Amino acid sequence: MGAEKRSGDADRRLGRRALIVGGAAAAVGTAALAREELSHLWWRLPGVEKPRVAGAVDFRGARWVGASPGNFRRADRPDDYAIDRVVVHVTQGGYASAVKAFQDPAHQAAAHYIVRRDGRITQMIRELDVAYHAGNRQYNERSVGIEHEGFVERRSSFTDAMYAASARLTAGICGRYGIPVDREHVIGHVEVPGTDHTDPGPYWDWDRYIRLVRRAEQARGQ
């Protein structure tokens, strides 16, 4: 897909920029090249961007499908914005339509991850970057967003495989950024200030979910 290819190329360029800023300009070649590259860095200086690898995921086992750059903002979290929330969403549709929406540059929204009914996890935006998922700028900047395939009004949307996979994903996120596993820090979209969204809705079993995340967190620690 075109969008994915573009982002792949951008990733390689950024990897090289990161090297230059890191002081390895000599390894790249001419000073002219370094100057040319540095002229594009006005938006990052004086920070050093972390290297990005095309197709790499933050959660082992996730599959990478890049979202359209129109649906997120490049950032350098957690250095520029601390991450202290996980936001749980429900797609109100199937997996394929969610992927398609997040690849649509006009959609203006996307989450970092989508968890399918069968427990497969797709990552569409890097945790480094700010995804437009919460409808609240500050909450977008401070959180990682996880979509779950299904409908808020259907209890049957939320399968055992989905809970288990999502809990492992959230445990990993909480572990990476030191986020406490509780309902203050693992929240639903409905709890984001100012939102009119209701997801994940009344059938999402929070007690079960937090229990599973804590269990997954302990398993990680062993």
Ligand SMILES: [Zn+2]
């Ligand atoms: Zn939502």
